[in-house]
Amino acid sequence: MRPSVVSLLGRLMPMQRLRKLLIWSGAVFVAVALFAFLGLPPLMRSFLMRTLSDTLHREVTIQQIKINPLTLSLTVRGVMVKDREAPDTFVSFDQLFINLQSVSALRWAVILKDVRIDRPYIRIVRHQDGSYNFSDLLGAGDSGQGGGAAPRKFSFNNIRIVDGSMDLLDQPRQTNHTVRDLNIALPFLSNYPYHIDTSVAPRVSAMINDSRYILEGKTKPFASSLETTFDIDVTDLDIPYYLTYMPVKTNFTIRSGKMSLKAKLLFIQHPQPALTVEGRIALRQLAVSDAQDRPLLALPLLDVVLAPTEPLARLFHVASVTLESPELFIRRDPSGVTNIQTLFPANPDTRTDVKAQDTTATSAVVDIDTFQLSKGMLSFSDTATAISIKAEKNAEDHTPAEPANLVAQEISVRADNLTTRKDRQGTTVVSFRLNKGGTATVKGPVGIAPLSAQLAVSLKAIDLRPFQPYFTDRVKIHVTRGTVSTDGNLSLNHQEGSGLQAAYKGNLSAVQFGSVDKAHAQDFLTWQSLAFGDLDVGYNPTYVHIAKVALTDFYARLIVHPDGSVNLAQIMEKGTVEEKPTSPDTSPTAPQPTPSETSGKAGTDVQIRTVTLQGGHISFSDASLKPAYSVDLTEIGGRVTGLSSGEATLADVELRGKVNQFAPLEIVGKINPLRDDLFVDLKAGFKDMDLSSATPYSGKYVGYTVEKGKLSFDLNYQIANRKLDSKNNLFLDQFTLGEKVESPTATNLPVRLAIALLKDRNGEIRLDLPVTGSLDDPEFRVWKVVLQILVNLLSKAATAPFALLGALIGGGEELGYLEYEPGSATVADTNAKKIEMLVKALYERPSLKLEIEGHVDVEKDREGLRQREFMRKLKVQKFNQRLKQGQASIPVAELNLEPAEYEPFLRLAYKAETFPKPRNLVGFAKDLPVPEMEKLMLTHTQVNDDGLRLLASQRAMKVKDAILRSGEVEQGRLFIIEPKSLAPEKRNTLKDSRVDFTIR
Template sequence: MTNIRTRLAPSLRNFSARPAVRRSAIGVFAFVVLLGLFGYFALPGIIKSQAEQLITEKLHRQTTIGKVEVNPYAMQVTIHDMKLLEPEGDAVFASFEKLMVNVSYQSLFRLAPVVQQVQLSAPYIHLVRKDATHYNIDDIIELINSQPPSPEPARFSVFNIELDKGRIEFDDRPAQTVHKIADLKIGVPFVSSLPSQVDVYVEPLLSASINGSPLLIKGKTHPFADTVDAVVDLNLDNMDLTSYLKYIPGTPHFKIPSARLDLHMTATFSQPKKQAPSLLLNGDIKLKSLQVNDESGNSIVKLPELSITLNEARVLSERFEIAKLSISGIAADITRKANGRFNFDNLLTPPAPSTAAAKTVAATTAPVAASASPTQAAAPAQAPAAFIFALAELDVRNASLRYVDEAAHPVLANIDKFDLTVRKIEVDTGKKIVTVNELASNQAGFALQQGKAGREAAVISKAGDINAAKKKTAAANDEPYIVNINKVDISNWSARLEDRSLKRPAVTVIEPLNLSMQNLSTRENARGQIDLKATVNKTGQLAVNGSVGMAPLHTNLALDFKSVDIMQLQPYFTDQVNILLTRADISGKGTLQVDQGKNDGLLGGFKGDLTLGNLATVDKLSTNEFLRWKSLTFGGMDVRLAPLSLSIDQVALNDFFARIIIDPTGRINLQDVKRSETVGRKSVTEEHKPATATPAVATSTAVLPPPKKSASEIPPIKIKKLTLQGGDIRFTDNFIKPNYSANLKKFGGTINGLSSDPDSSANVDLKGQVNSAPLAISGKVNPLKGDLTMDIKAEVHGMELAPLSPYSGRYIGYGIEKGKLSFEVAYQVENRILSAQNRLILEQLTLGNKLEGPGIPDLPVSFALALLRDRNGVIDINLPIGGSLDDPQFSVGGIIVKVIVNLITKAVTAPFALIGSLFGGGEELSNLEFDAGRAAINDAGETKLKSMAKMLLDRPALKLEITGRSDPETDREGLKKASIDRKVRALKLKDMVARGESADAGNVKVTSQEYPVLLKRVYKDADFKKPRNMVGLQKDLPVEEMEKLMIANTTISDDDLTALGNRRAQAVKDWLIGEGKVPDTRIFILGSKSGNQGAKDDAAKAKANRVDFSLK
């Protein structure tokens, strides 16, 4: 203390010694005291009254302040409980609990306001939108805008800005919605425009709850530096977006029950002086729980989550890049209405232009337009600046897409459990290039369903619809974008293609499906690579790989497909044919090359092999086999499109069967394969039965030859080799009464050098068996040139004549009991003129009784045969014929018959030679019995035939005659029962085909459990009167009664019995030749007998459903 006094003593003496200093100090002290008194006691009242008055006058709102506190020494002012009322009423417009402002003494030195601290507690603002364009703060905004601009930028510095407990209520009356911002907190550490402080970073903070969703914003900025830069962190969690849907402009025609938003973003802004600004975005945006429905509540889009990741995305530059776009669980439903519009076309009606807004715009823009120079007014609109949009990765998981087309041909498409990854997408609007680096998808299920055709496609003509011609013209004026896809990898997909527009749906299943593509592009002359592997309908294998191009169209593909089931194609043609495809598959391997040439024509073609295998067809009505083969192979095929040509190294048809039938009108069944619109359904295999057994009258029908074609009308065709193997052709002539049947078996051979070249001929070498008789065909032929040329020889040795009895009866008046035919024919056609040599050799020919009836010729046949036979009983004649193919009356068969008839007429009759006698061998071998109505050999019969074969082999000089018989009573009933069994098996076969199962007509087995059900359906379809109950409905009957009624209403003709006897005889002969190894030359079939006609006394005691044996 003493030291202090000692040090201050000189100063006090100086102060006392200087009156002026003393007076100044007292004045300063007094000023400070008065200032404190004024600041503490007078200034608060002045500030309160002046502030209330000033704010009320300026804002036209009643203003009240609870209390004002002033600390003049701290240069601090605090205002408590300030309220602003609405211009009308007592509602609070704005308020706060406390505002504290602390001014720094540096303001005196910097000659600019420097605020040390600003605190605002519990501020509140009530905003009201009265209508579409008016708010309760319109007058305040107008007042602010009316203030003149400051000539110089304001100079200030404010530290420690704090706002807490803020609230904002926005009452949107047109939308009938109130939005609330609560817990608003703002913190700005520093903001300054003073030159010495503009380079200091300002780090503001804002947090709030917006309608219950938390929001957090942090930042760092240089707001007044020469280089303006700022960094803002924005965090928004679980924001409900449905509250803001009412602000979508226009009238929405959709509903969004749910939609939420998460936002975690950092924005970095920078603008150096006199340079372009830049804005970088980093962070994540998540759209969650989005549901979009149409006005009826039908779902359009369900999106559980969409996430956007930004990594230094440059918003204001020429390139904007999204690091990742993730879509999870999206389910989209797209519908094309019957009128051609989609379900999303009219989701939003654009708002009508506001009259007030239009007037405002007109008033604002009128001076500008008036002041514009003519050059500016006439300047065309500038094209938008080039821009590059990039997406580093698109990741779609568990997506489902559904497309429904309700137009004329309804279509339903689904993709379930769809995953997709797309990497490095870039869209360059300047260069008009879209680039995708990689697209990958794994394990997706695709289903496409074509519905039944409805009404005609709607014609769209209402206002606002697309004018196709204008659209095409406009598109032609715009340069299209070039799309480049570097890599596509689709694996383990499945596809189900179902066409329900047909009577029976056609279904194709492809699973799995793997597709890989590289370097796809729409750029001109670009070439990409494709590699496809798939399994079709469980068994078929498909592989495609090669190059493709789109501008112009180009393909160079290696194709390899094996055992692809084509049964699914049957519904497309089944209504046009009378046959049913029961199985078929296709295989092939080759190269498909197609290029788009000038005038959009296609060039190129296919080179490779193609096989149509395991084909089987049946008659739709009778289910009899019609056509089948094991394989039809086209090897070394070369098909050219322009000009059209076909070259094949080898065509091979293996193990084939065909049924050829001439109906009672003389029409061949091949003509009825295609269904006639007038006739409708018709059997192509059923033997049509006449009403009576009257023999047909011999008539001739002129058949015009096909029109002559010039060589120029036929495209170049070349088939180097045609191979046939294992052929079986069954021929039935129902035009002849009784009917005739023949089998051409083991038919095969080669035809080499088929060509449409008029100077070429193909070499023919074919062999087979006609009713067990060997057949050989050889020579040259060219059926592909404009005019047929042919030099063919054919020969048959040892063909049975008894089955030809219907023809001999018609043309010479006698049936044939026995005989063998060998013939050698030579046919030559040149310049449409036929010349032929026909050498016939008849052995052991034995005729039956003379036939009587209308149209039966009366010829001296017996004498003629006696003259023609040599000492060995052989007839050897040569019948040359000839004629023009252009003669409509020309017929090879007709000429041969005429020659034979003339030969017999001119001959002298002779006694008929009969040789042979019975050879005893035991009564047990004299005949072979069959089950009633059947021609199949049973176990007991095979035992007899084994003994018969042994006896014939032991006695080589003996010949065997076989006479087929039928019992008019028991066989007639047996055939009726067999007819029922055949219909039951036919119905089961149809069911199997309808289920997509392969089946052979001859091997269909019906179990005892299936038989009653199938019989009931056959009974229901039968065309006869059936017992009915009291209400007129068809009665359900036991199996036995249904069979009795069906048998009673089935008609079996005498011709059927005759045919049964022939089949029995042929079955026995085939067994003896095949199983018994008896030479064909030692076995003869005699004419079929009815009952015990012509039987000896001992044989007459046996049942008539048998065959009789006799030895010669």
Template sequence: MPNFLSRLPQTLRTFSRKPAARRSFIGLLAFILLIGLFGYFVLPGIIKSQAEQLISEKLNRQTTIGKVDVSPYAMRVTIHDMKMMEPEGDAVFASFGALTVNVSLQSLFRFAPVIEEFKLDAPYVHLVRKDAQHYNIDDLIALANSQPPKQEDSKPARFSVFNIQINGGRFELDDKLEQVVHKITDLKLGIPFISSLPSQVDVFVEPMLSANINGTPLLVKGKAHPFADPMEATVDLNLDNLDLTTYLKYIPGTPHFKLPSARLDMNMVAHFQQKKDAAPALLLTGDVTLKNVQLNDASDKSILKLPSLKVTLQDAKVLDSKIAVARVAIDGIETSIARAAGGRLNIDNLLTPPTATAPKAVQKSQPKQAKASTPAEQAAPSTAAATATEADKQTTKQAPPAKSAEPLVLALGELEIRNAAFSYADAQAAQPMQAGAKNFDLNVRNVNVDTGKRIVDIGEVVSNRAGFSLQQGNPPAARKRNGNAATTSTPSKPAAKKNGKKDETEESGYIVNIGKIAIADWSAQLEDRSLRRPAVTTIAPLNLAMQNVSTKPDARGRIDLQATVNKNGKLSVQGELGMAPLYGDLALDFRQVDIMQLQPYFTDQVNILLTRANVSGKGALRFAQTKGNFTGSFKGDVALDDLATVDKLSASDFLRWKSLSVKGMNVNFSPFSLDIDQVALNSFFARIIIDQTGRLNLQDIVRGEDGAQKSVTGQEHNPAATQERVRGTNVASAPLQQPAKPASAVPPIKIGKVLLRGGRVRFTDNFIRPHYTATLERLGGTVAGLSSDTNSNANVDLKGLVNSAPLAVAGRINPLKGDLSMDIRAEVRGMELAPLSTYSGRYIGYGIEKGKLTFDVSYKVEDRVLTAQNRLILEQLTLGDKVDSPDAPSLPVQFALSLLKDRNGVIDINLPIGGSLDDPQFSIGGIIVKVIVNLITKAVTAPFTLIGSMFGGGEELSHLAFDPGRAALTDKASEKLKTIAKALDDRPALKLEITGRTDPQADREGLKRASIDRKVRALKLKDMVARGQSAEGARVTVTPQEYPVLLKRVYKDEDFKKPRNMIGMQKDLPVEEMEKLMTENAKVGDDDLIVLGNRRAQAAKDWLTTEGKIPAERIFILASKSGADAKDGASASRVDFSLK
């Protein structure tokens, strides 16, 4: 400075010698002088008049200013004595003594306001709470809400304000509703700076806050460190157990909630820092705790319970939008969210903004006459609402949504949630739902969020326990009562975007990265109530570990899921997983997963009941989604084990197996292809029945269009109607119906081998009178090389027993190609002929007393043409009595039989047949009749006389007694069979004949009683399955305590006339009377007696061949007989033995 002053005279002399410089200097001085004159004498008046007019017009409140001082050279403006009146103009709403704003020269080169000092003296605000919903500032709030948002390209505000001071402030809240006035006086506030720009301004204000609140003094004073680098000031912000419920009533608008309790603790420090060449900074550190929060809706139902929420700020740079949170701890939170039938959530209207009339413009010439709406006008839903709605529409059309003012950078060290509980209920008609979680613990660590880069990074997510539940859907009965309301609610579709363009937020979504997810000991219960019987699935425990989870394109993470499904099932999923696009390379392992819970989804569409089944599997599942196309594959093994089904009406076993395994499966989803190494079916049983109309029971597994139940193992309910349909029907007239050739190509399918082991099939033909029953046992073998390739054939090798006679099937077949292709040979040796007596009686006019059949047949189909060879060998064929049958040919049966027998009494014939499968006259029935007629023509034998009984144990061993209506062996009968087996074993040359007998009266009554027992057991089985218990129909037992209850329900379902009381209601009867009525109305025909006799004979033979170890070829079953037959007083319900 001294050197400058010493050179000043010389500089002025040099400058004065240049005329142009002198003129420029004089002009500059004149300009500066004019600015000073304008600023001191003209500008204050302009500011005063324009400010009064603008504020009055915009806010609809009369505003006056006492004086304005402007110091243009100091860049300081002071406004004195400003007053803003109430809309009515009778009282002061707000005022201040003086407002001084000192602008820094830095504003010129920063292109942003830099305020060196902001000082407000004697500010005053007068608020009035008129009633529970209205304040004297409602019009100002409505005006603010009606303003359009900022444009999309608006940038965050750039500014710096230093040395902020408020002195002598006064605030009044006049609560008319509570008849109390709250006052804050002597308010003094000091804030060193608030800035978003790097500015160098001398700071002389220390942080402080002092006031007198309703007579209670408050002083918060900070500490300044003016000589530190950086210059710093701090202030402590502490609150202890502040009751927030006190302030609920002062929230503008209409609170649609209740806040019984809420407390706030705060222990924070505000740091004001100013570094050289850097923007001033405001940092917050410390703790904020929200505790004992109870939030209810307007009807006092709980929405939120929050015992404790503690936020620990590590370093929150408020002005830079950079927040570092050390820890967020939430303990015991409980939330209850509900969506009403109309679609609104219970939290949507917790706070309704106040509705006020739009402010009217204040006329410049008459400012005092401007008035705001009265409370009554504000409550009227008239022009105000319409104006606001119209304004909203205009705003929506003209202004796009605003962007975030400043990108937020958030760092969270840890989020801890303990003992949380959440519930959600959705009552919408389309899909009612209830979901909840309890005992929920969660830790989220090392979270970083950058809204500018749209990235969320999470270090790890850990949860060590949680219980979830989900109930969804309405029961069918409820839907019917509601008039199928679910069909009337149509979800709203999102509005179509103009020009087909996507929203920017959709195109640039956030990228979320999670380093680690660890979930342990979770449980879940899923319940689908949309079914007649709810389907429930439980998962517990559930453990999940994931690594490197990310929504970044082509990112790959790891997953390890371990869960227990439905108590016993084990599920494991491990492998690689991608989110964008969807990708998975997973190893699946699931074992013994009970699928009984799936039964409610199909039980109303079928006539069978699934009593147990579980599925297992292990393999690799791969899938990927690229450009909207989904591709995938599965390679591994799958098994459906321990399956059992029963007839819903009779509770009889229908289909069951021990295991069905599929090994080496390779499935491609798109395009579809299937390659299987091996399919194995073990220990299986099936019941196949042809009913009185010739319909196969397999066709009745799925219910018809009328939805009526039908038994798949019993007789039709109306035998008379069935007989009417059957009368005159000839099985040979039913042509073979083959499906037309498929219109599209068969997908590639290959099955390397099919293994069958331990199979048993029970076949019953009710189309024939009397009925015929056969049992195929010990079925096993292989089918190798199945393929949809038209040039391939599978090799078949099957073996088994038909009614104890050996069966063998071998050859080649291709059922997967468009046209059936096969070359099969089947052989049966030593099959009993007596059970076939029903067929011989109908088609040859004679029953069969005894005989054995061996046949060797071969069937070849090529180009839809069948060629067949049938070789039949009959041994010891003995015909029974003449049967009158319209289908029997008039042939010399006895004479033909004598001609067909060789010297050993054996008939050996070969019957070739053939025809085109496309010929409408060609039928399976025709083939059977042709074989039978040719057989009888060449091989019918005459009866011969039995040569007498050869039992050595006495007459008592010649028969076995049975309980009326039953075919089960008694203990006494088993003891007799032991003696008979010993005799046969001692005499290898002996052969045994068994004849089943029935008592027309006793057995008829017994069958009726047995029918009642079966129905009671079937009802109990259904109840057991409904409770999730597994059982087999044949093993269900009914206790004496259960029997009366079950019998009453069975009696109620019976279709016959029942006794009724005086008012027409069905009477409650004792067990004996119900049994009597059911027995009297039950129908048992002669055919049923014959079947019973056959079953008794077969039971005796089965015991001898299995328990007695007697070869089957030594035992013959004769046709059963009905009626009394004197045999030393023996019961007619028996089987007779004779030796040959």
């Protein structure tokens, strides 16, 4: 029995221990459950409220925490976190429910069967300094735990946020944003292997600022492929509310705009990242203002339909782009910066970023099946020297400078099959109306990679006036009318290594052109038609080939205003003349220009086959004169053929017209104005221009009216190697001055005398005025030189009329005087030659009168007369002897004494003298040597002023007699002038013993 009892007891003891263990375990479980049900929630509530308040530095309250250890669920109700700086609620939710699955501990993972948050709320405040009411919390949760440990396995299932809301108070922008009815449903998030290839179907919906947004999709967030599909449906998103929070600072303001988006996105990470986007985006009622709060863009509708597009692969396929009635305002300020360029703040790294973007853009391939723009309007307001797609109202003038206002209306663009694929082309048609007037149409194939186009261009009646500001700072004229039209073909092609090449072939015309000068609003230049036929121009290389140019019914007006200013001289604004380019740097290290940089420089191939002028009229008037002076060049016509920039090519010029309706004008010759080395060989002339109409000029500058006269001239201009050689032959017929005119600007020079000197006996004046000079001399002007020559002629007429007269008749000698030996009045041989030339000059110029004025050298002529009187006394003795001998009578003055006769006749003359003579002791006159007799006779020969005056008069009279003996000069034109003094005015090295002439 004992062994069996012992054995039984041995078996009962473990059962009792097991029962106790079970009892104690049950007691512990009940205790723990009771603690979890009743004790832990208040402890956890107290702990969490204290800990969270300390950590967040905000008051945290929790109404209730419930724990159900049997279902492993946790419920937290009434959580509220106060704002740190205000009594308002920062974060709150009504209830958080979490249900933990029991297998979590066995699998050493966090597995939640349910996660639900009811009515969560958050209030975000953005302060004036840009900080937020949660800025102090950023970074506070960093645990410092390394990132190398393997992530803990988790599986969150049935995740829901129900009826959430948010308020965002933006104090700097004084804007409030609201989120209501936020509901998020996420079936699960898990990184368990058996969940990795299971798609999660998230759904998000909310009312954001009273607009409904829905996002649905499928994703495998923990699979290596990261396959994700999203269906996005956004309706009427209020763009201004959300663009405020762009991370990039902008200088523009979006006033209004709604965006609707319906799209599907598919993303796959493995084996390589791939993103496919397909859908439609539409913008409506978009209004944008620029940095100055002026309208920039108004876009009623932009509709973009995306075909399946792969952005990561840089494959963009746009099925269609549609713009309806867009309005764009572009303004350029005086510094040349447009409002488009100022939309974003300057960034020092902008250049690098742009280069990177350009590279990316270049490497993308983009397809646009259809692009369509209708009823567009573009306005460009330019105050730099403003395109608005808004044409009914021009952009405003916001600066003192005159703006260019260009407005394109009714813009229509249709493009099909545009692509950046290499060597592919699409088609495009663009048309618009410019400034409510002319029309433009451009159509044809266009390629993008590389850039290429073959476009038919048609411009009809484009008004030139809106383009006035682009040249108004260079010329002082207002274009009052005029339109441009062209039809042709534009070819564009971008070649690797040589850049963009362009060519245009067609016809171009500018018609009904009119302009006035700014200062006086008077007509300046007009024409009926300027046409360019068979135009062929190109860029890179640059060339201009024109078969024919025709200018018809043109008119130009040259005016001298009352203040003396000339409208032509004032047309160019100061500072617009380009400076002469400096010599290029040819050093090996100097950067060499690309073909596109050099294609527009000197040496461009220019060929103009024929230029035709017809119906030209040039009017000149001078209002600075009283009365005003006017002259017209009319019926100007002709042609220029063979214009070319070729060095060996010369163009033929033949132009004709009339001066004041009657005098024919002709210009013929050869020119080459287009080549680097200018060449001109032109002859120009007109005949029989009546000069009576020039009285205003002659009265102002000469001091006399013009009684009559005609002008003809022949000009020959030759320019080679920058040197001018010109001949200016002027012919005046019967030019006669009239009455004296009082004018403070009239010259004091003897104009009448000059005319009399220049005019021959037929009433003709011929002047040959050669002019030479260098075109590189900035002071050189042809007519300035001609005018100076004419002034020099007048001056010479006043100061040296006989030198001028001598030059005119070809003698080249000074005819204004005759010189004499002391005591002589005889016209010597040299004087006879001068008198002969003087007679010739007076004969050729019958209007000239000659005054003759005799003079003496008081000392030398007195001695000369004494010597002549001494010799006369000796000749008287010879004359007496000849009478006694019965010889023929010869005047004393014509007798000559032989050397052998000198002493005998001296002694007879000495004996005849009655002055006291030296005597000998007996009282008889002594015989004296020859020198003593000469000395005594000369000493006692007296010459007074009357003798000198008589000598001067004899000199004048003998000259007059010599001129009259020629028979070619009337006596009434010769006058003997009584000298004011015996001695004349000193003149350089001339003798005082002379006769002076004066022309009247």
